[in-house]
Amino acid sequence: MALGWFAALIAFCYWPVLVHLVAQWNNDEDMGHGFFVPILAAYIAWQKRDEFLAAPAKPNWLGLALVIYAGLQLWIATLGAELFLARTAIVLSIIGAVLFLGGTKRARVMAFPLFLLFFMIPIPAILYNQISVVEACSGIRSLLTLSFLSLVYGYFFETKTWLRVVLFLATVPIAIVANASRVTVTGIIADSRPELAHGLFHTAEGFVIWIVSITILALFHQMVDKTYKVLRAQR
Numbered sequence: 001m002a003l004g005w006f007a008a009l010i011a012f013c014y015w016p017v018l019v020h021l022v023a024q025w026n027n028d029e030d031m032g033h034g035f036f037v038p039i040l041a042a043y044i045a046w047q048k049r050d051e052f053l054a055a056p057a058k059p060n061w062l063g064l065a066l067v068i069y070a071g072l073q074l075w076i077a078t079l080g081a082e083l084f085l086a087r088t089a090i091v092l093s094i095i096g097a098v099l100f101l102g103g104t105k106r107a108r109v110m111a112f113p114l115f116l117l118f119f120m121i122p123i124p125a126i127l128y129n130q131i132s133v134v135e136a137c138s139g140i141r142s143l144l145t146l147s148f149l150s151l152v153y154g155y156f157f158e159t160k161t162w163l164r165v166v167l168f169l170a171t172v173p174i175a176i177v178a179n180a181s182r183v184t185v186t187g188i189i190a191d192s193r194p195e196l197a198h199g200l201f202h203t204a205e206g207f208v209i210w211i212v213s214i215t216i217l218a219l220f221h222q223m224v225d226k227t228y229k230v231l232r233a234q235r
Helices: 002-013 015-027 029-047 049-054 061-080 083-102 104-109 111-120 139-157 161-192 199-233
Strands: none
Touching: 002 015, 002 083, 015 029, 015 083, 029 049, 029 111, 029 139, 049 104, 061 083, 083 104, 083 111, 104 111, 111 139, 139 161, 139 199, 161 199
């Protein structure tokens, strides 16, 4: 009950930030996964509810300190018009609330769904200023989406921790290959039909390559898992 009230208070305090964040999810084709992050995080947290309630509730005052720090970060971010700091402050406040009201053991149970919440925050714009390709074709954005999906995929379809880590690390080369392919295809299309290099067709092309990336990740998972089982059987 206390955690629910605390969550409502956080939502009230961060409401303007949340509204702008959701608006970016809706308008930015590379942040569409943001809608699914809190839903999947909440679902995973719900699955862990029995383990969470079984852990002893020993409030940790460091959690309150984290909530206060997050509020200070929000204040500084608001003064400097820094969206990334303002948005990450939301996640820090939620983590702090769980730690303060539930304690260290309960926060540890919810560590994974709480960590997932960071993936609903767009990467700071300052990073894109260092990229020499078109922003929409940047591998960094697809890497954020693919990394989130690899974590969720690993959680639901794999139990071995080491293989989950391998799947997560594999998103880097997969994202690079996928976006290199996207840029190449876009270049070829632009050479013959410049009008197709932008707009709806460009967006659909990105979606197809995103599906291809997930397929590659799933196939890579099966390959590594089968190889592991063969090697283990030969021992």
